[in-house]
Amino acid sequence: MTTTDARPTILIIDDEPQTVQALADALRARGEYEIEVHEPDDVAITEDLLRDSALILVDFQLKRWARATAPHPTDRVADGLALAAMIRRFLVGDEEAPPPPPQAIALVTGAFRRLAHPLPDENRQHTFSRLNNLEWIFLKANQDEALATQVSLLARAVSELPVRWTEESAMGELFRLLRVPHGAKAGASVEREILAAGPPIHEFATASHGVAFLRWMLHRILPYPTFLLDDFRLAARLGLTIDGLRAELGSATPLATFLAPARYDGVLAGFMGDRWWRPAVEHLLWESTGGRSFQSGPVTELLTRLCGRLPEFHGIEDPVVARNGDFESFRIVPLESAVPIRPDDWPPFADPAWTTQEMVEADQRLAALIIREDL
Numbered sequence: 559m560t561t562t563d564a565r566p567t568i569l570i571i572d573d574e575p576q577t578v579q580a581l582a583d584a585l586r587a588r589g590e591y592e593i594e595v596h597e598p599d600d601v602a603i604t605e606d607l608l609r610d611s612a613l614i615l616v617d618f619q620l621k622r623w624a625r626a627t628a629p630h631p632t633d634r635v636a637d638g639l640a641l642a643a644m645i646r647r648f649l650v651g652d653e654e655a656p657p658p659p660p661q662a663i664a665l666v667t668g669a670f671r672r673l674a675h676p677l678p679d680e681n682r683q684h685t686f687s688r689l690n691n692l693e694w695i696f697l698k699a700n701q702d703e704a705l706a707t708q709v710s711l712l713a714r715a716v717s718e719l720p721v722r723w724t725e726e727s728a729m730g731e732l733f734r735l736l737r738v739p740h741g742a743k744a745g746a747s748v749e750r751e752i753l754a755a756g757p758p759i760h761e762f763a764t765a766s767h768g769v770a771f772l773r774w775m776l777h778r779i780l781p782y783p784t785f786l787l788d789d790f791r792l793a794a795r796l797g798l799t800i801d802g803l804r805a806e807l808g809s810a811t812p813l814a815t816f817l818a819p820a821r822y823d824g825v826l827a828g829f830m831g832d833r834w835w836r837p838a839v840e841h842l843l844w845e846s847t848g849g850r851s852f853q854s855g856p857v858t859e860l861l862t863r864l865c866g867r868l869p870e871f872h873g874i875e876d877p878v879v880a881r882n883g884d885f886e887s888f889r890i891v892p893l894e895s896a897v898p899i900r901p902d903d904w905p906p907f908a909d910p911a912w913t914t915q916e917m918v919e920a921d922q923r924l925a926a927l928i929i930r931e932d933l
Contacts, residue, residue, distance in 0.1 A: 573598055577698065772826070881912065
């Protein structure tokens with residue numbers, strides 16, 4: 559157990575433990591965590607183990623164990639979603655009990671398509687998690703290093719939260735966890751954009767000891783175009799194709815070194831791929847082009863000089879990133895040919911969503927999301 563261990567515990571609950579063995583082995587090999595794998599009714603799942611686990615992963619299907627045929631509906635635990643809700647309620651405890659340390663609860667499943675229906679199949683883990691009071695839902699199908707990395711990043715993020723998040727410490731904890739870059743101009747701009755996105759740093763974060771902040775990052779910031787740029791939006795801003803940017807950032811190139819001060823390395827960095835601080839990128843470009851960063855010529859000259867050759871530019875004057883029917887970034891297109899859409903639950907502080915006319919014609923779901931004024 560972990561009551562005396564320095565390493566945090568990841569508890570995996572699955573009625574068929576062999577199906578998560580590869581994940582458990584990959585996590586153990588990292589040496590960062592105590593890994594406990596148990597069936598739902600295992601007597602080893604004690605109150606102490608539940609309370610001491612930084613991250614609890616619950617299998618969704620639980621076919622061998624789920625009490626779906628209990629005589630009374632209130633006795634039934636049909637799946638891992640119901641079990642996760644019961645565990646969360648148990649961990650909250652009563653008002654007289656001392657609050658538990660920060661903890662995250664997530665599902666792991668090999669049946670996400672059925673579970674998430676009618677949400678689009680891809681890129682909707684954050685939406686499903688938000689709607690079902692979960693920190694995240696992991697996909698069991700590919701138990702490779704990428705899955706182990708995501709799980710360990712979430713566990714590590716929980717471990718970085720303060721034992722008690724208070725109103726007095728809220729702002730300092732927010733900037734500490736995000737690791738806001740230094741520098742008067744870039745740092746101040748980053749802080750303004752963070753606060754404009756409405757982080758839950760007061761009552762919600764205090765009650766959850768910071769887990770509400772992690773949810774905000776997982777559900778509202780990392781999946782959307784906000785103050786953190788993904789590689790598509792970074793490529794669009796730099797004037798590069800997505801393949802051209804990825805080729806340049808694949809190793810320690812001069813361009814990668816140039817962008818390093820703007821790379822996001824705060825909590826959950828890498829969970830959904832690399833991110834860069836938008837204000838810090840703008841500051842780098844502004845300083846390096848003598849204040850001409852909004853002219854394509856000086857930026858092109860800068861990147862050509864950094865790369866030592868002519869990189870793969872997209873040549874689009876007003877570029878935006880278009881999304882497909884699953885709301886994934888898939889192409890950089892000219893603003894004049896892009897179609898604005900308004901997906902359900904799109905954060906009001908996020909940049910607008912765009913798609914292409916051909917995607918609208920091919921997908922009725924996208925056609926229904928076109929902003930009425932632009933029909």
